[in-house]
Amino acid sequence: xxxxxxxxxxxxVTRLLHWLVAAHILGLIWLGWYMVDLSYxxxxxxxxxxxxxxxxxxxxxxxxxxxVWYLLNRQPAPPAPLPPWQLWAAGAVHYLLLALMxxxxxxxxxxxxxxxxxxxxxxxxxxxxxFTISDDARxxxxxxxxxxxxxxxxxxxLHVAAALKHQFVDRDSTLKRMLW
Numbered sequence: 001x002x003x004x005x006x007x008x009x010x011x012x013v014t015r016l017l018h019w020l021v022a023a024h025i026l027g028l029i030w031l032g033w034y035m036v037d038l039s040y041x042x043x044x045x046x047x048x049x050x051x052x053x054x055x056x057x058x059x060x061x062x063x064x065x066x067x068v069w070y071l072l073n074r075q076p077a078p079p080a081p082l083p084p085w086q087l088w089a090a091g092a093v094h095y096l097l098l099a100l101m102x103x104x105x106x107x108x109x110x111x112x113x114x115x116x117x118x119x120x121x122x123x124x125x126x127x128x129x130x131f132t133i134s135d136d137a138r139x140x141x142x143x144x145x146x147x148x149x150x151x152x153x154x155x156x157x158l159h160v161a162a163a164l165k166h167q168f169v170d171r172d173s174t175l176k177r178m179l180w
Contacts, residue, residue: 004073005074005075009177017069018066025152029149032149034048035052056112060106064102078090079173089162100148104145111145
């Protein structure tokens with residue numbers, strides 16, 4: 001397996017980015033759910049929020065890197081001929097997931113920096129706020145952030161279900177191509 005994609009196979013960079021981004025985003029969604037149930041005075045609230053922000057910035061970087069890598073690399077052909085509706089559905093889900101990898105962390109950045117404060121990145125440095133936004137824009141960003149996270153879970157479930165269908169029903173190598 002090469003580092004770049006080929007006509008029939010995903011390269012190791014694509015596979016690594018796929019699984020890193022997937023684990024990272026699912027971890028952030030879990031942490032977000034955990035934080036929602038904490039009160040402001042809970043001892044874990046502020047630490048969880050700081051980790052969520054810092055890992056969110058990392059998610060924006062990894063998601064952006066994955067999108068650029070996707071655009072710069074050929075995408076392997078499906079291992080077996082698929083009906084047109086499945087090709088369309090697969091493409092739509094992949095493009096939506098790629099967009100969400102950037103939009104959700106970007107909305108989180110807007111929420112976190114809305115008052116003009118930067119984001120502390122693991123006590124290494126601070127990512128500055130590029131601009132302040134109004135309370136209404138922050139509230140809209142919060143809704144977008146939350147609802148798109150839920151939408152991401154639905155798309156991930158669909159993506160996983162399709163991969164498992166290909167593996168166990170169609171018995172083609174779709175899933176195997178993304179595993180090590």
